[in-house]
Amino acid sequence: MNTVPSETGNGPVTILPRPNSLGRAVTIVTAFSGFVVWLARCKLPWARPNQTTGERFADLLQGLGTTFVKLGQHLSLRADLLPEDTLRALERLQDHVSPFPVDVAESIIELAFGRSTEEIFASFDRKPLAAASIAQIHRATLANGHDVIVKIRRPNIRAQVDSDMRLLRRVAHIAQRLVPALRPLNPVAVVDEIWSNLRREIDLAREARNVRRFADATRDSPTVFVPDVIDGLWTETVLVQEFSHGRRIDEIHGEQGMIVAQSIVDSYVHQLFSIGYFHGDPHPGNLFVMPDLRVCFHDFGIVGHIDRRLRRALAAFATAFVEQNADWVVDAWLDMGLLRQHADRRIFLEVVDDLLRDFADLPLREWSIANALSRLIAAGRSSAVGLPSDLLVFSRTVLLLESTLQRIAPEFSIVEALSRHVKNGRIDINDQESGRSRRLSFELAATIDELPDLMARKLHDKLGKSGLFELTINQDPHFARSLEHLGARIALAIVTLGLYIASTLLISNPIGPTIAEVPVLAIAGYVLAVRFTYSITRDYRRLK
Incomplete structure (x- = not known):
């Protein structure tokens, strides 16, 4: 172990050593080389492998620790890249890890908040409640008597993830250049995406913000409860949250x-x-x-x-x-x-x-x-x-x-x-809709909602960017009045179309008073739409 200065100025704080990059690289390359050799042996006519390729790959990732367990869990989502048997094997990857020492956990808390566990908590259980690949959890009690859990990120995990993923990215880049069949899959982009997701997942400050959003959204729910985070007690490495009593759902x-x-x-x-x-x-x-x-x-x-x-x-x-x-x-x-x-x-x-x-x-x-x-x-x-x-x-x-x-x-x-x-x-x-009419209602509602943005984008693309139309308008009062009249008719036509659609939806979804089971609002909408249609038609005939 090595030490870093305490933010409180009360002496050094113990942390775990950073991983040896060269040694880690050798371990990773050796493990993957062994997997490639095993694959080659499986191709021999007399080979009788006792594992599927997916199971062997999952065991390889499990043995390489946190980064690769998480890598496998993310790859288990990629049905577009991997066969089903490999996906099923990767889905079973679990975070089987031992807890890290409690003095290291307390040091991380002190670095995060600038205060010792004795200053922050009335009591702090030195035995972890749970341990996973990203963090471990301890029970504690605040000075006001509230029970909480303290989630502490594993030391140096971000450095290890970045080091491992950087190496993987180099390997993916080389493989993509040397093996043309891999290029459509874009392995470098896959590694970058998983790397980005991993960095978000290990950021406890981001998780705390997520907890707060869900807690606010479900605060009055009779069926769902989200224990909230404690204000002022969460950082990128430590998160303090309300303790909740209950049974695991599979019980x-x-x-x-x-x-x-x-x-x-x-x-x-x-x-x-x-x-x-x-x-x-x-x-x-x-x-x-x-x-x-x-x-x-x-x-x-x-x-x-x-x-x-x-x-x-x-x-x-x-x-x-x-x-x-x-x-x-x-x-x-x-x-x-x-x-x-x-x-x-x-x-x-x-x-x-x-x-x-x-x-x-x-x-x-x-x-x-x-x-x-x-x-x-x-x-x-x-x-x-x-x-x-x-x-x-x-x-x-x-x-x-x-x-x-x-x-x-x-x-x-x-x-x-x-x-x-x-x-x-x-x-x-x-x-009240079924079959084809249900889809029609859905698509109509979506179209009405998107219509203004769609029209604006189309006009912008056609007129603003492409230069498809170039108009030179002389200072002719008669022409200006005609153009203004044309714009008014177009606007009226759009409003009329909206009235027809809205009235049709109102008949399918009646609200307010009705006459002969037809909503009054729908009747009024149709009357206005017919009136406007007559006006548009009359103007058109005048122009002819």
Whole structure:
């Protein structure tokens, strides 16, 4: 071990030594060379390997420690790059690590806050409550008597991650240049993406901000609880959070399991389609059940974000999947950016048709959105499929979610739960529409919302940038009045179109008073639209 000066000026603070870069590089290269030799031996006619390639690769990553365990967990999302057996092996990678010494933990706390554990806490449990590859957790009590947990990042982990990933990036760069078959996969970009995700995951200050956002968003929820962070007690290396009592979610079964499963799905619908960000790591170790059956979410190191456009595309995908509308599923897939524009749409339409036919013969509880996502991605393992970062997190989240819910409530159907949300309008769709009319309503609503921005962008591109039209206007009062009149008619036509669409939607979704079961607002909208149509037509005839 070595020492650094304490920020408090009370003497040196003990920390662990930084890893030896050269020695680490030799270890990594030796391990991967051994894997390549094993692969070559497996190709021999008499070879009888006792492991699959995926299992051997997972063992290799497990043996190389934190960075490579996390690397494997991130690679387990890449159904567009790896075969299914390798993905399944990587999904089983676990953070099997020993806790680091408590005096090192206390030194990290002192460096983070400039005060010792005795000054910050009324009591501090020197025995770790849990230990993982990124951090370990201790129980403590604040001076006001509140029980808390103290999450302490492993010493030098950022330096180790950066050193390991820098080496991997060099290897990927060399491989990409020497092996032409790897170039379409762009291994350097894959390494860069995983490196960026790892640095975010090990930043406890970022995690604290995520916790605060979720705690604020769920503060009044009767079914979900997020223990909040303690103000002034979180940094990049240490996070102090409220302590929550409860059981691991996989200890819940039977009727309680069904209640908890429904609460989790309800929460994710709210996270995805209302607040736009979601807990990205819902495995049983991160979900607890309170005595009142509220679900307690822990560990916000992985959080997915979806913007309004992606949220709408996800809503369309969920609805299309529930409705078994193959054409709509592919369109939603395109809108999510998962299929590149040059992709052969017919191939994916055939895959979706086969997928939905397979599911049609199964009870709803056996329908799997994760399986559907995997099959769609596997169908385009060529350059036709691209996976935006947040959709990688989403696909992994769905996989973990389905696995967790199967443990606590095997009879629970996520698709059936989503169908109920579709019907009650929580996924931007209404109960009183079905089949094709439901899609029409969805697309009309989306078009109305996007119409002003689309028109502005088109005008800007056509007139502002391309110079397609160049107008020279003489100072002619008559011409100016005609141009002004033309603009007014165009504006009136747009308003009229909006009235027709809005009135149609109001009939499908009645609000306010009605006459003969037709909303008064819809009638008024149609009357105005007809009146404006007459005005536009009359003006057109005058011009003729």
